[in-house]
Amino acid sequence: MPDIFPHLDYKPKLPQRMDHGIGIVGTGGIVNYAHLPAYKKAGFKVVGITDRNREQAERTAKEHGIGKVYASLDELLRQPEIEIVDIAVYPAEQVAIVEQAAAAGKHLLCQKPLSDEYPKAVRSVELAERAKVKIAVNQQMRWDAGIRCTRLLMDDGWLGTPTYAAIQVHCKTDWSLWPWIYQGKHVEIMFHSIHYIDSLRYLLGDPAYVFTSGSRAPGETTQAETKTLTTWEYTSGLQVLIDVCHTTWQDDAYAIFRFEGTEGVIKGTIGLMYNYPTGRPDTLEFMSKRNPGYWFAARLDSMWIPDAFAGPMASLMRSIENGSEPETSGRDNLRTLQVVFAQYRSIAEKRAVRPEEISA
Secondary structure (H helix, E strand, C coil): CCCCCCCCCCCCCCCCCCCCEEEEECCCHHHHHHHHHHHHHHCCEEEEEECCCHHHHHHHHHHHCCCEEECCHHHHHCCCCCCEEEECCCHHHHHHHHHHHHHCCCEEEECCCCCCCHHHHHHHHHHHHHHCCCEEECCHHHHCHHHHHHHHHHHCCCCCCEEEEEEEEECECCHHHCHHHHCCCCCHHHHHHHHHHHHHHHHHCCCCEEEEEEECCCCCCCCCCCEEEEEEECCCCCEEEEEEECECCCCCCEEEEEEEECCEEEEEECHHHCCCCCCCCCEEEEEECCCCCCCEEECCCCCCCCHHHHHHHHHHHHHHHHCCCCCCEHHHHHHHHHHHHHHHHHHHHCCCECHHHCCC
């Protein structure tokens, strides 16, 4: 057989300069087990951190070898060597920090979701644009190996014209890790499936209509959705399924993706969702009419956590260097949020919703 296996260069492309100074606002779990390990592995320069819980910030600094703990956001923003502010706080609080950091001339990496309300997300983007600073959102699943390789294969024509796509995740989520999420009015879509929404937009573009059914398991105390069934419809005839359940009690949890097209099929597993947050590498298989009857299997060795978390920061740094927009720019993320809020409107109104119905 001729060597036709594609070269899947799926790891984040690093900036020319590795000394862009980073200041981090918030030292919760995701910063400790994802942001900081990813930045250390990539070789990024974290200048200092701040958190309203000083004791927690001190613990994080000690554990990760960070030289400075700032007493306040104001103090962090006064540091000339900090070029980028990495914001990792509750969604409702993010816009206020964006306003201060943008006014200080700092570039921004915002945690997803960018906001709990669409108008506030629009305001964050507009604040950054007026201040002429870059704003990116930490939608790092785009750099998870399975998703990035799927994009590379699609760009190379292995799939042809997409006709069907699905992400299906049935797992047992321990919401005690994020009690503030479980007690809120939005759970599954806003804080979990937002990853799938953004990644599917990255791969397939924006849907024309979305329809979502949201529910929860018997006995759950949250008033929000913990399991959802969603379909997207495109004018081309492409159909998408997002099927997520966080209350899978049995021992056969699964997290799979599948893309079908006129020329081939790509399928695999989302490794992080097997024993979160430790996870395992993704798997990826694909076949094409180029070589009928033969399935290729890619060897993937990176992890969504922490490796993919280098992607949004690296993209932001490269955009600072060359004047382009970050791959997960704030402006692009508004379209992801339109789909998120369209799905919530679909649940509430029990109808198919066009994402552009969501506006500020």
